[in-house]
Amino acid sequence: MIRIQNIYHMLAYAFQTLQGQGYRDVAAEEFDNTADLLAEILARGVSLQLKRGLGREYVDREEALSSPRGKIELSESLKTRSILRRQLVCSYDEFSTDTRMNRILKATIVLLVRSGIDKVRKKALRRLLPYFVDVGDVDLAHEDWHMRFDRNNQAYRMLMNVCWLVVKGLLQTQEDGSIRMMNLLDEQRMSHLYEKFILEYYRREHPELSAGAPYISWALDDGFDDMLPVMHTDITLEQGTTVLIIDAK
Incomplete structure (x- = not known):
């Protein structure tokens, strides 16, 4: 544990x-x-x-108001009978x-x-x-x-x-x-956290290495890989021509 x-x-x-x-x-x-x-x-x-x-963020609002604000929605005002209450349905943006x-x-x-x-x-x-x-x-x-x-x-x-x-x-x-x-x-969330920890550890403690989690292309003669699974590494460390792939599972 x-x-x-x-x-x-x-x-x-x-x-x-x-x-x-x-x-x-x-x-x-x-x-x-x-x-x-x-x-x-x-x-x-x-x-x-x-x-x-x-x-x-700016949030869209639509409500019946006594004092018009923004765009007046006439059809909604008639449909909801807001006019009878001396109100108009208005739509506007609010920084909220x-x-x-x-x-x-x-x-x-x-x-x-x-x-x-x-x-x-x-x-x-x-x-x-x-x-x-x-x-x-x-x-x-x-x-x-x-x-x-x-x-x-x-x-x-x-x-x-x-x-x-x-x-x-x-x-x-x-x-x-x-x-x-x-x-x-x-287990799934713990595994995800462990992968991110290893990646960020190497990025911080070993800046001489290039640390990432890239996708790897299949080495195919015809280039047809539609039926093959995507290869996404957990952690890849590179220095010069040396590449180390870490499986963090």
């Missing part, structure tokens, strides 16, 4: 953010299970994000914190608060929820987790990965339909 502290060290290599000022003493703490570790990281990460301000990533953060925090994590960490997470009062809800069970990051939301990359580990790696649906929080990450 992998020690919880070792999981943190793997996370710290996988996500350089965890080596910053706000996380340095996490490695010295004792955790009973992985859920407690991820809850601690999430509590600290969200607290740091709140100091910078929750991310905002009610974004997809903030919804995932809020839902994951609620999930952890309702789980059996340490009471101190549960209290720390609960204190964060009032800051999400304007953020809607999301069904994490149907979240596809495909996201695009840019310089405006780069700070959310680690937070979204922690949420993903909680939802996909720790939650287990029981036979009666109830959800249980597991003590350790499932």
Whole structure:
């Protein structure tokens, strides 16, 4: 069984953010299970994000208003009889914190608060929820987790990965339909984390090597590879003409 502290060290290599000022003493703490570790990281990460301000995006809104705003939707105003109430249905863009990533953060925090994590960490997470009062809800069970990051939301990359580990790696649906929080990450998520840890370890500790996880083409005479599986390496290390492929399974 992998020690919880070792999981943190793997996370710290996988996500350089965890080596910053706000996380340095996490490695010295004792955790009973992985859920407690991820809850601690999430509590600290969200607290740091709140100091910078929750991310905002332009969100489409459509509602009946007494004072027109944006584009007036005349057909909707007639259909909903808003005009009889001296209102008009308007559609407009709003620069809002009610974004997809903030919804995932809020839902994951609620999930952890309702789980059996340490009471101190549960209290720390609960204190964060009032800051999400304007953020809607999301069904994490149907979240596809495909996201695009840019310089405006780069700070959310680690937070979204922690949420993903909680939802996909720790939650287990029981036979009666109830959800249980597991003590350790499932094998698939643990394997994914291990691969990323090894890759980032070599990138940081051995800059003389070129570390990556490229796709490899089949060596075929006719070039017809439609029926062959895709070859995607876990980790590939290159130096000069020497190439080492690591299978992290």
